[in-house]
């Protein structure tokens with residue numbers, strides 16, 4: 001039987017400011033064979049963010065149209081903005097045999113688990129809420145009000161941690177990256193999935 005290898009879906013999730021973007025950048029920088037999904041969002045671009053690279057930035061009315069057309073593998077409303085993963089793009093990457101990485105919020109991660117049961121979910125946890133606050137304030141990409149909004153849901157996000165396949169505490173960045181990389185590479189090398 002001629003069976004071609006199918007890629008795996010990795011979902012990296014956790015509270016805003018925990019370090020997901022930092023870790024994902026390190027991982028995809030070192031492993032260019034892992035494809036990072038570009039999400040669609042209604043959020044305003046931050047300085048330096050480029051349409052089609054960091055996100056596909058679209059207006060809310062187009063995002064809502066796309067929800068109706070069931071274009072998304074998962075989508076969420078987070079801190080007043082919509083975010084989603086294009087289903088066709090995600091499926092075609094995996095079908096080509098590439099491993100796909102999604103960096104998304106907790107609600108979206110759990111939707112992926114429902115729709116693609118073989119997806120591997122990794123929760124990135126802060127060492128403490130105080131440290132998380134400090135990272136968000138130091139990053140300076142949101143207003144104080146937006147930071148408070150992001151912090152107000154952290155407890156409910158951490159409550160969903162048991163539903164993930166792995167949980168990694170982002171304390172020391174080097175150590176955390178090593179644990180994440182080992183986890184992902186071990187999963188990639190596990191028994192193959194087939195189309």
Ligand code: ADP
Pocket residue numbers: 014015016017018019020021022023135136138139170171172173176
């Ligand atoms: P997220 O993508 O989860 O919102 P970021 O990757 O943007 O988070 O990280 C938030 C801030 O915390 C950034 O300024 C980043 O440099 C910093 N950061 C990330 N990991 C660590 C760590 N292990 N220790 C200290 N600061 C960190």
Ligand code: 5GP
Pocket residue numbers: 014015016020039040043074075076078083084085103104105106107108109
């Ligand atoms: P930010 O505005 O900081 O870029 O992202 C806010 C939150 O939205 C982060 O937790 C990020 O992981 C999440 N996010 C980004 N893209 C998506 C997506 O396509 N789907 C979901 N569910 N969350 C996303």
